[in-house]
Amino acid sequence: MNQRDKPLPMTVLSGFLGAGKTTLVNHLLRHSAGQKIMVLVNDFGELPIDQDLIEAENGDVITLANGCACCSMGGDLYKAFSTALDFTPPPDQLLIEASGVAEPKRIANFAKAEPDLTLNGIVTVIDALNFEEMQSDPRVSDVIKAQISAAHLLLVNKIDRASERQRAEVEAKVREINATAPLVAIANGALASEIFFGPKITPDELPMIDAAHLSHEMQFDRWSYRTEEKIDAEMLRNMLRSLPPSVLRLKGIFCRTDKPGVWTVHKVGSHVDIGPVSRAFNPADTSEFVAIGMQNTNLSQFLDKAFSNLK
Amino acid sequence: MSATTVFSAKKIITMNPARPHVSHVAVRDGKVFATGTLEEIARWGDYTLDETFADKIIMPGLIEGHCHLMAGGIWKYSYVGYQDRVDPDGKSWPGVKTLENVHARLKEAETKLGPDEPLVAWGFDPIFLMDRRLDRNDLDAVSKSRPIAVVHSNFHLMTVNSTALSLANYVADMGVDGIALGADGTPNGELQEMAAMFPIMRRLGINLRELGRTRASIVAFGKVCNRVGVTTAADLINDLPDEDVDEMQDITAAADYPIRLLSLLNGLAQPADETRTRALELKPKSTDKLRLGSVKIVTDGSIQGFTARIRWPHHYNGAPNGIWNIVPEQLNTLVSILHDAGIQMHIHTNGDEAIEAALEALEIAKTKNNRPDILHVLQHCQMADRAQFRKMKKLGVAANLFSNHIFYFGDKHYELTIGPDRALRMDACQSAIDYDVPFTIHSDAPVTPMAPLFTAWCAVNRLTESGRVLGEYEKISVAEALQAITLGAAATLQMDHEVGSIEVGKWADFAILDDDPETIGAENLKNVGIWGTVLAGDKHEIR
Ligand SMILES: [Zn+2]
Ligand SMILES: [Zn+2]
Numbered sequence: 068m069n070q071r072d073k074p075l076p077m078t079v080l081s082g083f084l085g086a087g088k089t090t091l092v093n094h095l096l097r098h099s100a101g102q103k104i105m106v107l108v109n110d111f112g113e114l115p116i117d118q119d120l121i122e123a124e125n126g127d128v129i130t131l132a133n134g135c136a137c138c139s140m141g142g143d144l145y146k147a148f149s150t151a152l153d154f155t156p157p158p159d160q161l162l163i164e165a166s167g168v169a170e171p172k173r174i175a176n177f178a179k180a181e182p183d184l185t186l187n188g189i190v191t192v193i194d195a196l197n198f199e200e201m202q203s204d205p206r207v208s209d210v211i212k213a214q215i216s217a218a219h220l221l222l223v224n225k226i227d228r229a230s231e232r233q234r235a236e237v238e239a240k241v242r243e244i245n246a247t248a249p250l251v252a253i254a255n256g257a258l259a260s261e262i263f264f265g266p267k268i269t270p271d272e273l274p275m276i277d278a279a280h281l282s283h284e285m286q287f288d289r290w291s292y293r294t295e296e297k298i299d300a301e302m303l304r305n306m307l308r309s310l311p312p313s314v315l316r317l318k319g320i321f322c323r324t325d326k327p328g329v330w331t332v333h334k335v336g337s338h339v340d341i342g343p344v345s346r347a348f349n350p351a352d353t354s355e356f357v358a359i360g361m362q363n364t365n366l367s368q369f370l371d372k373a374f375s376n377l378k
Numbered sequence: 379m380s381a382t383t384v385f386s387a388k389k390i391i392t393m394n395p396a397r398p399h400v401s402h403v404a405v406r407d408g409k410v411f412a413t414g415t416l417e418e419i420a421r422w423g424d425y426t427l428d429e430t431f432a433d434k435i436i437m438p439g440l441i442e443g444h445c446h447l448m449a450g451g452i453w454k455y456s457y458v459g460y461q462d463r464v465d466p467d468g469k470s471w472p473g474v475k476t477l478e479n480v481h482a483r484l485k486e487a488e489t490k491l492g493p494d495e496p497l498v499a500w501g502f503d504p505i506f507l508m509d510r511r512l513d514r515n516d517l518d519a520v521s522k523s524r525p526i527a528v529v530h531s532n533f534h535l536m537t538v539n540s541t542a543l544s545l546a547n548y549v550a551d552m553g554v555d556g557i558a559l560g561a562d563g564t565p566n567g568e569l570q571e572m573a574a575m576f577p578i579m580r581r582l583g584i585n586l587r588e589l590g591r592t593r594a595s596i597v598a599f600g601k602v603c604n605r606v607g608v609t610t611a612a613d614l615i616n617d618l619p620d621e622d623v624d625e626m627q628d629i630t631a632a633a634d635y636p637i638r639l640l641s642l643l644n645g646l647a648q649p650a651d652e653t654r655t656r657a658l659e660l661k662p663k664s665t666d667k668l669r670l671g672s673v674k675i676v677t678d679g680s681i682q683g684f685t686a687r688i689r690w691p692h693h694y695n696g697a698p699n700g701i702w703n704i705v706p707e708q709l710n711t712l713v714s715i716l717h718d719a720g721i722q723m724h725i726h727t728n729g730d731e732a733i734e735a736a737l738e739a740l741e742i743a744k745t746k747n748n749r750p751d752i753l754h755v756l757q758h759c760q761m762a763d764r765a766q767f768r769k770m771k772k773l774g775v776a777a778n779l780f781s782n783h784i785f786y787f788g789d790k791h792y793e794l795t796i797g798p799d800r801a802l803r804m805d806a807c808q809s810a811i812d813y814d815v816p817f818t819i820h821s822d823a824p825v826t827p828m829a830p831l832f833t834a835w836c837a838v839n840r841l842t843e844s845g846r847v848l849g850e851y852e853k854i855s856v857a858e859a860l861q862a863i864t865l866g867a868a869a870t871l872q873m874d875h876e877v878g879s880i881e882v883g884k885w886a887d888f889a890i891l892d893d894d895p896e897t898i899g900a901e902n903l904k905n906v907g908i909w910g911t912v913l914a915g916d917k918h919e920i921r
Contacts, residue, residue, distance in 0.1 A: 142588075144572050152580075179573075180557065
């Protein structure tokens, strides 16, 4: 077993058969913004991941077979997770492409329990064209519901091919199941890596990366904030939880009022995670936050206000 | 000319209806050459008479149609189960009956470990030790410095000590499902399901899949089979990379390896096309003692883990429905692809909704392309109702029923998981007989211990641990149960022309018994003494 010097962020990509998970994975590998992404594939029903993307060295792929504990004694899960965690060179991101029938919460539990993993959110893709039809199959409707309700970020895919009415109906149905997670409409599985994995704000990469990566994503706004003041972690957590779903991702490093050292926070949907920065790092007592949100939602205005109210 | 050996016995049960009982069996070139009286056999020419079994009962070698190689390797760890067991090397492990027994067993095991080795035990069954749950304090009393993990018999749970908890940073409430908390709000040492167990397993090096792959485990597995009269066993899921296949060929080829081993390719570890290609590639690597080329498909979870896919009205206690491992629609595609290629499938289905999905997939495949040459099998098939057995018959599909569940989990199914109506009909051997569905019964070792005569006892008596009869109607006769663990199993493995009965031309694979299962009485079937086995005419006495 390799000991990692910081936990590996793990994002669970869930979504029913044909929703476009693999297309999204291919897109993320192609636009990885320099991050090394390890993909754990648990779905063999869709298109395969592009071999040339794997070979281009910004990604590695491990397969994770399905199986019940009674027959496999969890052997497949053990093998997949230990391979990912012991991999050299260590990846920057672990992306689990869950099978069409996986309950993402069960997979996310691995990241919550394993100290060398940290949950970077559950992202669920929904097929704007097929959602109604899939939902009407009683054998899988509970699974689809579980995938949507567990999501911290919802992606409605194939929006370019959906009619206005279809789009509105799907969104309404999805909102009935999950009212709080940000909901983003996408086409052809194209989504900026920063939204999927969260903006980069690791100690190594300060100051923040430039906004150019988002430039082709016209529907989003970004926001950043810097303060010299120490922050109350509990107040921060509560404030982040109360933010509207138009805030897609938020990350930060900060100094706490109650504890020494440097801390990180990331938020995606209802999932807010605060933890210590394990590596020695001294940002001269500055706290920094960066967020990505939907366009035309007054992102900067209300975030500035929310953060200035923290004191 | 090859030599002929004639074995005499007190009684030989052949499972050949034309000649069900004989006194002698002749073996030539590893095959049954003749059966009958010594006079009849003598007319074939010279022979050597072997009277080793003169006071024994010979029956066809027993066949375990669903188990896992790990049943051998798991004995690397200390056994702390309730029932008395004997390990592959013949060491007796008396069952632990109290928490004090558990303590003593662990203490003893601890003295044999090196300073840096973790203490791992398995087989613990809290159902029997009802006074209270085992917790970290019990294990801290064994050692405060060495990490300890006690894996429960169902492999879904483990209990660990404080040292192990702190290795994984489980020291406060982390809000993780599966990390059980004590009265003081901190983890009490009990961990439920893989996500919560993984950090401990990783740090203690408890890799159950690897355990099944090792040479030592495959060798030990052969001994486990031998001890219970098994001469053919199916390892129900394996990734089967080339290096493992080479090693399995090598191990099974040894004259002292006492079984024919089948190993099934995991059908959900790669896209359907690749599964087909690999299965076709594996088939010609088969030998007399290693059989490859069939595929395992896991559709749902387990009933006791509340992860089986169950039809309305779902779980008796209101728990949410279980999990699929494959989208039913995807199953349809996979099944058709493999079926068209002539690949036999063993489809894991516990709940009746999963059984329905599997039958639907098979119906689609068989309607397009009948292929009467292949017999597909529903594995576990625990909740099938009679309509589903009728459908199995129509489609020509076999069942491998999990009769050991009746004893080990029957009370739980009656009271908690699926309720009386469906518990009383589960693992329905009589219904399989009523509708003429080829069937066998299994242990899923190491989930429950391998011992086909015990499994037969379960199917015949249908008694739960608490002594309840779980469905009078589905009981079968001793003769039918013996058929299920020999010819029935052989049929599900598509080997009934080679093994499963003592008939001319078949392999001379025998179970050698001290008692007569046909006369010992239904209630005593599990107590039949076993001398060992004969494989292809070679004697393998239990050591
Ligand atoms: Zn099994
Ligand atoms: Zn199973």
